[in-house]
Amino acid sequence: MENPRNTPRLETPRLILRRFVPEDAPALWELLRDREVNRFLPWFPVETLAEAEKFLWERFLDTYRTETGWRYAVCLREEPERPVGYVNIAPGEAHDLGYGLEKACWHRGLMTEAARAVVEQVRRDGELPFLTATHDVLNPRSGGVMQNIGMTYRYTYRERVEPKKEWVAFRFYQLNLTEPADYVWKGYWESHPIHWIEDTGM
Template sequence: MLFRKELGTCANTPRLETERLILRRFSEADVDDLYALLRDPDVNRFLPWFPTETREEAAAFLHERFLDTCSLPSAYRYAVCRKTDDRPIGYVRLAADDSRDFGYGLRKEFWRQGIVTEAARAVVFRLRQDGVPYITATHDVNNPASGEVMKKIGMTYRYSYEELWQPKNIPVVFRMYQLNFSREDGWTYRKYWDRCEHHFIEELPSR
């Protein structure tokens, strides 16, 4: 996939373009579009927070998750926008801790169009260029569509584990995927495995 890159308003979140999308830093002006995503129960069913109930909560989320973390060394926090209007319909983000957890979300009306995969591939390409050594990602076993995105961007399944998910306080079995850029292909991030008593390796179908 060909895409252009240029420096955006945050040095750690360079603007990217794909065939259909603009990936850029969030701004204060994006709060209403983010609110439309965060308040949808279907979108947030498998995300680690409850649906946002007010615009004020969405504004706080915008700052906490996207704006106030922009200066962190691993601050990749992208608004996913269509080129037709440059308004956020989703996001892609990389955690700044050692998990380097790769996460994404998309408004329901844009599901099943390959948008998250297209955006994620562009960000992964940038991460590789920037020397990020690896990324991980996890998905609820009841949300296999998220796992399909992980596989499409080159990640491979490593193991599964069960934990009491907070703040929802429900037991969830997660599958952990990983993609190494500058570490040995066989190396696996084990923190979830070591932390959770119930961990195991599943025999997953190849497709």
């Protein structure tokens, strides 16, 4: 039985954030097959609707059976039945915030609006001590979203990303919720020997 505290519905001035449903597979397919949208993500763009359905079940639908979580379909208010993106917090020690948005919705502040709403819900729930997020150094706009929701840069590390088999430098951001302001989660720093702190001016 699904827990009602898992991914509660959220509304913002322009968006509705809700749970994914099986009928969202075609819209998610359009998002996941776009090579530009998925350029900086660790997986390859999906090729078929069946792949999108598998992604939907594994990443979202199956997780709603767990006790708590925040895994949202992002929809425009005028079209609440069609997801244009997603925001989720991955399970695990890092509490990693991830997101994606279709190209037609870029450069309008929509992902900042969605991510901020999720962060506010996490604060209300009071279950996580901090949130983290990472972005490819070649994708600074993603870092802009992180900054806009109050996250701060902590360090950079280099990782070989699978299944793409590419070496990528990631900037690591963190937002402390109950931890002291200067606390830094060092999980990626410690697990990747190539790491450094950039003089980003942030």
